[in-house]
Amino acid sequence: MLQLDSLRSSLIVSCQAYPGEPMRDPRTTAQFAQSAVIGGAAAVRVQGIADIQATRSAVEVPVIGLWKDGQEGVFITPTVHHALACAQAGAHIVALDGTRRPRPDGLSLQETITRVHGGSNALVMADCGSLADARAAEEAGADLIGTTLAGYTGERPKTTGPDLDLLRELAGSGLGVPIIAEGRIHTPAQGRQALDAGAFAVVVGTAITHPATITDWFASALSA
Template identity: 45%
Template sequence: METTTLEKIKGGLIVSCQALEEEPLHSSYIMQRMAVAAMRGGAVGIRANTVEDIREIKKEVDLPVIGIIKQVYEGFDVFITPTMKEIDALVEAQAEIIALDSTLRTRPGNVSLNDFFKEVRAKYPDQLFMADCSTLEEGLNAAKIGFDLIGTTLRGYTEYTKEVQLPDLDMMRKLVEESGKPVIAEGGIWTPEQLKAALDTGVLAAVVGTAITRPMDITRRFVGAL
């Protein structure tokens, strides 16, 4: 499965179809239609949040899914697939790739990423895992501990990277050169030109979410220009 999944997404656009509870488009059915639209538009993969959305999307969309579960645990900043409970659920939902917060912040249960991922890899040796990182150091650490894919997903979204200009092409390039793993560009890609520039850094594929699937934020961007 590994080779074919990576071959399927190579050089292409992965569209993130997510809507949280407080957002207007929150609905597994709506996310499925978003994913169908992305597929018809030429996307090579879908990134989706929650088991419900993944199952609904898989009924109609035959593309690899990067699955996550956003779950807040009080007292911890890590919320993208934070514990084994979420990993188990995503494996059961048959997400081809499972992404999780791979920052060096402490996870729920006061465990480090390295200890947590060791358990995860022992339990699911054949599952593809993607590291959602915010710094070069985190990306290189994730590569070292055995993640299959390294993503720039959390660049600009952690307390210590929020001043960074996105998309960070330099970080993408350095991860490609230094990690020895396929890299997924993600975060702050708003235009086709930025997408092209991201792919030119040598990454395997790129994820675009807000600019395609979040009309409220897209509208705000236009309104902001006025």
Template identity: 50%
Template sequence: MTNFDIEPLRGKLIVSCQAPDRSPLRDAGIIAAIAEAAVIAGAAAVRVNSAAHVAAVRNRVDVPIIGLEKVIDATGAQWITPTVDDARALMDAGADIVALDATLRARPGTPGSDALIPAVREFGAAVMADIDSFEAGQNAGALGAEIVGTTLSGYTSSPPDRFGPPDIDLVRALAHLASPVVAEGRIKTPDEVAEAFEAGAFAVVVGTSITEPMALTRRFLAATPALTKGSLS
């Protein structure tokens, strides 16, 4: 079982250092530089997608790394580290914590969270259970996940709500469980970070609004006359 101490992350900011498909930033060296910049600025930990990127970041920073393997299936559904082999590769690359998909969705061909979380903890990984509902968080905590994260709230609903406000109500509900809750997903402002902590978050993860310049550029472009008038050419 894991000996990783999550207590130093209490009350801290974690920065997710990822880049979407087809982004020019989706390069291990660039992600490592982004992660190093976040740590220099004060991030207590970083969250990184793929074993290759985890290994590159591990060479640049000494703060805890939350590693994940983001998988998009044939239907377009997103899964976070859906197999034990994925988790082991992240650990071997230098991750201190492995983020796992702990939603209660049916997942043909890969283990559900009831099997996945104990199996990954068995080989020594600390687990961040990425969930989308109170029931999923409650289940992940009962399975021994060291951290429960609200990462997938809004991403698994039908239709998805990926651009709305953060799910502070879910943070507040999960704050009463034994496993610490990390607020993640759709957090765009310092005020929302403060709101998450006030709701009982153990730590807060911010990604896109810090490390994704393409999304930030689109946000500012939306306020330009060319776009507001529909005349951008």
């Protein structure tokens, strides 16, 4: 089982392309992951069974795997079936929806996490949207708590940058599991702020691995 110490204060790079995009290809994901590792990523986060398999073969660092099914509600690794498939594909850590919303397979988060722990060696990262989610996810047995869904579930405002207020709340709440800052971290300075706010590690996706969005940032600034 993965020792989390290697991830302390580290950068984790999320490598994802979305349905219909030109870069939506497991080989491309794995190449992005390899490039991120060269640049100093201590772990990578990838979506989809084929992407997890390709990335696991391509890099030595821990792989956080998830499987998005759908585009709204509970769609990040929504069921225990999805979660076990991610573990089977080679994910060291399975990231799944860690909110308090009902899950499509009717299982509780606790039952889901128990089954992932029982059926694999993978750790579980609960992608949460609020402090209440995080408390419930820790109670349910999550090994890591991510702020991934802050701003996407209606419980928190969608901040322009990272939700530093939530990070501070989580850090001050006495949670006993590592808190991973994820979501809208767009600059190195924001990554540093997230660590200073109490994050154990920082996940950056779009700002490193989504060229269409990065290009739009530049293009919009030039045309303004």
